[in-house]
Amino acid sequence: MNDTAPQTAGGKVLWHFTMSLDGFVAGPNHEMDLMTGVSFRPGLVEEYVETTGAVLGGRDGWDHAAGDSRPYGGAWDGPIFVLTHHPEDATPADGVTFLNCGPAEAVRIGLAAAGGMNLEVFSPTIGRQLLEQGLIDEIDLHIAPILLGAGIRLYDNSGREPIHLHRVGEGDPTSAVNVRYRPAATAKTGAMR
Numbered sequence: 301m302n303d304t305a306p307q308t309a310g311g312k313v314l315w316h317f318t319m320s321l322d323g324f325v326a327g328p329n330h331e332m333d334l335m336t337g338v339s340f341r342p343g344l345v346e347e348y349v350e351t352t353g354a355v356l357g358g359r360d361g362w363d364h365a366a367g368d369s370r371p372y373g374g375a376w377d378g379p380i381f382v383l384t385h386h387p388e389d390a391t392p393a394d395g396v397t398f399l400n401c402g403p404a405e406a407v408r409i410g411l412a413a414a415g416g417m418n419l420e421v422f423s424p425t426i427g428r429q430l431l432e433q434g435l436i437d438e439i440d441l442h443i444a445p446i447l448l449g450a451g452i453r454l455y456d457n458s459g460r461e462p463i464h465l466h467r468v469g470e471g472d473p474t475s476a477v478n479v480r481y482r483p484a485a486t487a488k489t490g491a492m493r
């Protein structure tokens with residue numbers, strides 16, 4: 301199966317998500333059901349745990365994360381920066397710095413803390429702002445085999461110009477990626493259509 305090469309550390313700004321086939325990174329009310337039952341390629345989590353030096357997120361994602369929830373199920377330990385216009389009412393947490401600054405300044409701070417490893421941006425809204433400023437190096441997506449129909453989109457920017465991308469890897473960078481699915485209820489019959 302075609303797949304991405306393992307991620308490498310290099311002081312990059314990564315917009316990194318597991319995403320539903322229809323482009324949502326969370327369901328309504330920040331539900332994360334899209335992750336349930338998904339199998340990832342062996343070593344995928346370790347790949348990001350080893351190459352990530354810092355994480356930048358938004359206040360909504362942070363506030364909706366359960367309790368002391370940490371990236372990669374706690375397997376990763378490093379500085380987390382949360383962007384908010386009102387850090388004064390945020391609940392302090394170990395290793396978490398609440399920032400009230402522009403997204404470019406947040407990236408500068410995050411990259412400095414990452415010490416040559418990558419800065420992972422775990423926020424659709426901040427990622428969109430960084431894209432507009434040319435500050436996203438790579439978009440790393442794991443497409444979960446699910447259609448959500450509603451929720452928080454990876455990229456919500458209606459009315460703006462499309463952003464053209466180049467696929468990272470071998471071959472034509474403008475090529476489409478082909479995927480094929482069938483509804484799970486019929487997949488177990490193995491029926492050909």
Ligand SMILES: NC(=O)c1ccc[n+]([C@@H]2O[C@H](COP(=O)([O-])OP(=O)(O)OC[C@H]3O[C@@H](n4cnc5c(N)ncnc54)[C@H](OP(=O)(O)O)[C@@H]3O)[C@@H](O)[C@H]2O)c1
Nearest residue numbers: 317318325326330358359360361383384385422423424425
């Ligand atoms: N599928 C995955 O792999 C994955 C991974 C990580 C996260 N997620 C999900 O992604 C969702 C993130 O939610 P979201 O995108 O709606 O919200 P978000 O980006 O987490 O938070 C938005 C908030 O961030 C703050 N913010 C954004 N830009 C700012 C700026 N320039 N200056 C100051 N503050 C700024 C604002 O907070 P204030 O209102 O406080 O000012 C804004 O309301 C969550 O549901 C999370 O669980 C999914």
